[in-house]
Amino acid sequence: QVQLVxxxxxxxxxxxxxxxxCAASGVSFSSYAMHWVxxxxxxxxxxxxxxxxxGSNKYHTDSVKGRFTISRDNSKDTLYLQMDSLRAxxxxxxxCARDFEGGGNDYWGQGALVTVSS
Amino acid sequence: xxxxxQPPSASGSPGQSVTISCTGTSSDVGxxxxxxxxxxxxxxxxxxxxxxxxxxxxGVPERFAGSKSGNTASLTVSGLQAEDxxxxxxxxxxxxGVYVFGTGTKVTVL
Numbered sequence: 001q002v003q004l005v006x007x008x009x010x011x012x013x014x015x016x017x018x019x020x021x022c023a024a025s026g027v028s029f030s031s032y033a034m035h036w037v038x039x040x041x042x043x044x045x046x047x048x049x050x051x052x053x054x055g056s057n058k059y060h061t062d063s064v065k066g067r068f069t070i071s072r073d074n075s076k077d078t079l080y081l082q083m084d085s086l087r088a089x090x091x092x093x094x095x096c097a098r099d100f101e102g103g104g105n106d107y108w109g110q111g112a113l114v115t116v117s118s
Numbered sequence: 119x120x121x122x123x124q125p126p127s128a129s130g131s132p133g134q135s136v137t138i139s140c141t142g143t144s145s146d147v148g149x150x151x152x153x154x155x156x157x158x159x160x161x162x163x164x165x166x167x168x169x170x171x172x173x174x175x176x177g178v179p180e181r182f183a184g185s186k187s188g189n190t191a192s193l194t195v196s197g198l199q200a201e202d203x204x205x206x207x208x209x210x211x212x213x214x215g216v217y218v219f220g221t222g223t224k225v226t227v228l
Contacts, residue, residue, distance in 0.1 A: 044222040045164065045207050050215060059215030062119050095163060102170025103152030103211045108163040
């Protein structure tokens with residue numbers, strides 16, 4: 001049974017930092033690339049970042065470049081998203097998802113809600 | 119990294135078919151066979167319905183079909199059922215390690 005469980009969400013003031021975690025179980029975590037995807041309240045899905053299976057390659061969407069950093073610890077089967085200089089527009093549910101073939105993400109976590117507000 | 123264009127809504131009666139388009143450019147949809155489709159019910163996490171343009175993951179009914187022509191991908195749901203009412207999103211690899219989602223389509227079963 002594959003499980004992805006996000007944690008670390010919460011309410012944070014603009015300009016502050018937050019780190020999300022995504023703990024994986026029931027899956028060969030170190031064999032797969034992993035993504036972060038977010039969804040603002042009432043809005044559509046937005047791809048945020050991806051990291052290769054071994055952490056050697058990382059890519060971020062333009063709107064978070066220089067502020068967010070994706071990373072992973074394969075010894076702990078855990079994916080991270082370090083979010084710095086947070087803005088109100090970063091308010092969203094953040095999902096981690098496993099990279100499947102053909103551009104798809106087959107397993108998703110339940111999401112971690114991040115609210116950026118003063 | 120502009121979002122792919124989808125119609126805001128689509129509808130059909132039970133048993134009918136509905137087709138959702140997903141329009142991009144030659145740099146994303148048209149450039150790679152990495153289009154995927156997701157179904158999302160209110161308050162739920164997205165579910166992968168199609169990957170690699172037209173492949174179905176195990177457990178997804180055959181009435182969900184994906185295709186692509188040029189810079190436009192499509193998802194067709196045949197034999198509409200009440201449980202198909204949901205939001206649908208396309209997504210694709212866009213080169214240089216980057217991915218992009220579509221704007222989303224709300225499917226209503228009349």
